[in-house]
Amino acid sequence: MGFIYVPMKPFCETVVAQILPATRSLLAKRLDEKGLKNKEIAAAMSLTPAAVTQYLKKARGTKTRVLMKNPTVNSLVSELAEKMAEKKLSPAEDMAAFCGICKEVRKQRILCKIHSGPAGCSICMP
Numbered sequence: 001m002g003f004i005y006v007p008m009k010p011f012c013e014t015v016v017a018q019i020l021p022a023t024r025s026l027l028a029k030r031l032d033e034k035g036l037k038n039k040e041i042a043a044a045m046s047l048t049p050a051a052v053t054q055y056l057k058k059a060r061g062t063k064t065r066v067l068m069k070n071p072t073v074n075s076l077v078s079e080l081a082e083k084m085a086e087k088k089l090s091p092a093e094d095m096a097a098f099c100g101i102c103k104e105v106r107k108q109r110i111l112c113k114i115h116s117g118p119a120g121c122s123i124c125m126p
Helices: 011-033 038-045 049-056 064-068 071-085 091-107 110-114
Strands: none
Touching: 011 038, 011 049, 011 064, 011 071, 011 091, 011 110, 038 049, 038 071, 064 071, 071 091, 091 110
């Protein structure tokens, strides 16, 4: 019996394609709930106003339900939204906050619910 090749996307690709847009969608929603205008949300998130509109209309970042079910991730997104709304973050702190959310997603194996690795995969979180 020979080796069977099973194609798989690297988990980083799944993060970029699924987790990052879902996180941005949740963040845009929280900033919108705080009364920020699309233009302000776009500036805070370094996006275009059109991208913010797509996130708010759920045309982008469709995996938000997976993240919303997790209280820790929800809390991290809410904290980030609060700091962004108050303009209390430097670009480095902003990036670190996103990385913290990504780490939590990996730690809690939320990524495994989206990432379609082979059975018994332990690449994302050994």
